Amino acid sequence: MIYMDHHATTPCDQRVVDQMLPWFSQQFGNPHSSSHALGRTAADAIARATANIAESIHVAEDRILFTSGATESINLAIDGIMRHPRQRRQHVVTTTIEHPAVGDVVDRLERDGFEVTRVPVYQQGHDLAGQVDLDALAAAVTDRTALVSVHWANNEIGVLQPMQQIADICHAQGALLHSDATQAVGRVAVDLNDSDVDLLSASAHKFYGPKGVGLLTFGGGRDQRRIRIKPLIIGGGQQSNLRSGTMAPALVVGCAAALQLADAEMEATQEKLLRVRQQLWQGLQDQIDGLVINGPPLDALVRLAGNLNFSVPLVEGETWMAACPDVCFSSGSACSSANPMPSHVLRGIGLSEQLARQSVRFGLGKENTDDEIHSAVERLVSAYKSLV
Numbered sequence: 001m002i003y004m005d006h007h008a009t010t011p012c013d014q015r016v017v018d019q020m021l022p023w024f025s026q027q028f029g030n031p032h033s034s035s036h037a038l039g040r041t042a043a044d045a046i047a048r049a050t051a052n053i054a055e056s057i058h059v060a061e062d063r064i065l066f067t068s069g070a071t072e073s074i075n076l077a078i079d080g081i082m083r084h085p086r087q088r089r090q091h092v093v094t095t096t097i098e099h100p101a102v103g104d105v106v107d108r109l110e111r112d113g114f115e116v117t118r119v120p121v122y123q124q125g126h127d128l129a130g131q132v133d134l135d136a137l138a139a140a141v142t143d144r145t146a147l148v149s150v151h152w153a154n155n156e157i158g159v160l161q162p163m164q165q166i167a168d169i170c171h172a173q174g175a176l177l178h179s180d181a182t183q184a185v186g187r188v189a190v191d192l193n194d195s196d197v198d199l200l201s202a203s204a205h206k207f208y209g210p211k212g213v214g215l216l217t218f219g220g221g222r223d224q225r226r227i228r229i230k231p232l233i234i235g236g237g238q239q240s241n242l243r244s245g246t247m248a249p250a251l252v253v254g255c256a257a258a259l260q261l262a263d264a265e266m267e268a269t270q271e272k273l274l275r276v277r278q279q280l281w282q283g284l285q286d287q288i289d290g291l292v293i294n295g296p297p298l299d300a301l302v303r304l305a306g307n308l309n310f311s312v313p314l315v316e317g318e319t320w321m322a323a324c325p326d327v328c329f330s331s332g333s334a335c336s337s338a339n340p341m342p343s344h345v346l347r348g349i350g351l352s353e354q355l356a357r358q359s360v361r362f363g364l365g366k367e368n369t370d371d372e373i374h375s376a377v378e379r380l381v382s383a384y385k386s387l388v
């Protein structure tokens with residue numbers, strides 16, 4: 001089995017697992033039991049992990065919340081801002097190509113009477129295909145806008161958004177900026193000093209950490225803007241009353257350890273991913289005519305290094321996947337693969353329904369070897385040729 005679906009998830013790095021293990025049964029204290037040593041030891045581990053994450057993304061330690069994953073972080077950020085009882089602004093702006101974790105929350109706000117604007121992105125063929133149209137964004141954000149939500153990196157076509165320019169547009173109107181950075185954290189440099197994003201969501205399992213833990217940063221950008229969030233989960237008042245419930249030291253330690261490794265290895269990983277992606281693309285192109293890249297060109301700096309998304313002639317992505325079961329790739333977003341509709345991201349950059357259905361996504365990872373690429377090309381080409 002060759003795994004090439006790292007936008008869906010990554011294997012937990014063994015070095016991360018090793019750091020997590022003591023926090024399950026040896027050091028099992030409740031980090032909120034400050035009255036005894038076992039509890040305080042667990043609390044200290046969480047504090048150290050939080051400090052490491054704060055240093056990595058440049059945010060104050062008390063502006064980080066731990067959640068169950070990016071989906072919860074995003075729900076908390078968007079609903080929490082818009083539904084806060086003291087929120088006077090009722091308008092939210094987002095893009096047409098967000099992950100459903102953002103899209104569905106915004107759709108529900110709209111059904112509940114909030115005003116929503118979905119800004120288009122540059123279309124297929126443009127060098128910046130998938131980047132938000134900044135003129136359209138500037139026209140959409142007004143002094144009635146409470147929140148703008150734009151993902152940092154797209155999970156299907158890997159396009160990176162110009163976060164600082166987006167932040168400037170938002171802040172000129174007094175709106176807050178949330179970024180779903182689930183595909184960016186651990187893959188590219190994410191620095192809240194440079195990009196001045198007010199709220200940021202991420203999930204550890206996308207950067208070789210454990211599943212079941214995510215983070216939300218709030219405030220702590222350059223201007224330390226005041227941010228009021230209505231909690232989704234109430235109960236014991238943990239995490240400053242913003243996310244009640246006993247924290248999971250093993251998961252938080254794993255999240256921080258994974259981010260530290262990702263930071264330390266980022267340059268080498270990016271170099272490797274660019275190389276193996278080119279090998280995969282070249283191998284497929286040499287033997288299958290008519291492949292077309294979806295999103296920005298592969299040599300563009302605005303594309304995640306491990307992302308490859310393209311359309312194939314005559315064959316639907318789902319059919320190709322079924323004919324090649326020992327290579328793990330996907331025909332759209334894995335998170336919405338229960339949904340048979342063609343990808344809204346590919347439709348959002350202007351592909352026809354048919355071309356979107358004929359598209360596939362590969363997400364390469366640091367453990368993919370040259371041999372795996374070679375073997376995947378052989379299997380993919382032979383499966384494709386059996387179908388046409």
Ligand SMILES: Cc1ncc(COP(=O)(O)O)c(C=O)c1O
Nearest residue numbers: 069070071099101155182203335
């Ligand atoms: C861009 C993006 N946002 C949010 C999510 C949701 O992450 P999780 O399932 O870890 O909550 C994903 C998962 O694929 C994603 O790619």
